[in-house]
Amino acid sequence: MKVGTVNYLLIMTLDVFAAGTDTTYASLVWSFSELIRHPRVMKKLQQEVTKVAQGQSMIYENDLEQMEYLKATIKETLRMYPPIPLLIPRESMQDVKVMGYDIPARTQTIVNAWAIGRDPTLWDAPDEFRPERFLNNAIDYKGLHFELLPFGAGRRGCPGVQFAIVMYELALANVIYKFDLALPDGVKCEDLDMSETNSITLHKKSPLLVMATQRRS
Numbered sequence: 728m729k730v731g732t733v734n735y736l737l738i739m740t741l742d743v744f745a746a747g748t749d750t751t752y753a754s755l756v757w758s759f760s761e762l763i764r765h766p767r768v769m770k771k772l773q774q775e776v777t778k779v780a781q782g783q784s785m786i787y788e789n790d791l792e793q794m795e796y797l798k799a800t801i802k803e804t805l806r807m808y809p810p811i812p813l814l815i816p817r818e819s820m821q822d823v824k825v826m827g828y829d830i831p832a833r834t835q836t837i838v839n840a841w842a843i844g845r846d847p848t849l850w851d852a853p854d855e856f857r858p859e860r861f862l863n864n865a866i867d868y869k870g871l872h873f874e875l876l877p878f879g880a881g882r883r884g885c886p887g888v889q890f891a892i893v894m895y896e897l898a899l900a901n902v903i904y905k906f907d908l909a910l911p912d913g914v915k916c917e918d919l920d921m922s923e924t925n926s927i928t929l930h931k932k933s934p935l936l937v938m939a940t941q942r943r944s
């Protein structure tokens with residue numbers, strides 16, 4: 728194999744590794760943070776996973792299908808905290824008109840998925856974490872509903888979406904199935920710092936510190 732090919736494969740592997748781990752990890756931290764801030768949602772989610780698990784030692788991929796509230800919680804997290812808030816920049820290939828604006832060829836365009844997810848003309852009370860908004864609702868993140876674009880859309884959309892969602896669902900479901908999460912003594916839910924980093928991937932600025940206690944099944 729030529730050196731150039733090896734370099735290319737190495738860069739691709741690192742690219743996929745970076746795109747695939749940092750994003751999923753950042754999203755999980757946001758989900759745990761919002762669940763701790765919203766005990767009602769946490770309780771509802773724990774009830775769902777416990778019911779579906781039926782006493783099994785852990786949650787498996789086959790169980791996820793039945794976890795509607797888990798899926799809604801994940802969509803709500805991705806709406807409020809899209810891990811790549813500005814997606815990947817695009818460049819127009821030809822002159823186009825978009826919503827009345829003339830965009831010349833070779834113009835770099837940036838899609839602000841974060842702002843779309845918080846747009847009050849698209850979402851009721853956009854700054855509130857309410858997974859219920861996604862129950863009985865067809866809006867999905869696969870790039871066909873432009874009000875929710877955490878994985879981007881089109882030919883440059885995230886190729887890891889299916890894998891990412893299964894990993895995300897399994898990790899979240901298993902942690903809250905096995906553990907109760909609480910803030911350290913003296914820290915109140917409303918005191919949790921939810922500020923965001925100003926970087927390519929949207930991370931929580933301060934680390935999330937929680938105490939995990941094993942749940943009795």
Ligand code: HEM
Pocket residue numbers: 742743744746747748750751754809810811814815816876877878879880881882883884885886887888890891892895
């Ligand atoms: C919660 C998890 C994830 C989120 C929110 C996410 C989001 C995104 C977004 C927004 C893009 C840019 C798409 C665009 O601009 O239209 C992207 C690109 C990409 N993602 Fe993901 N991603 C996640 C997980 C993963 C995983 C698990 C993998 C691989 C196993 C992966 C691999 C990639 C790759 C290779 C690209 C670049 C695609 C290209 O440039 O054509 N991602 N991702």
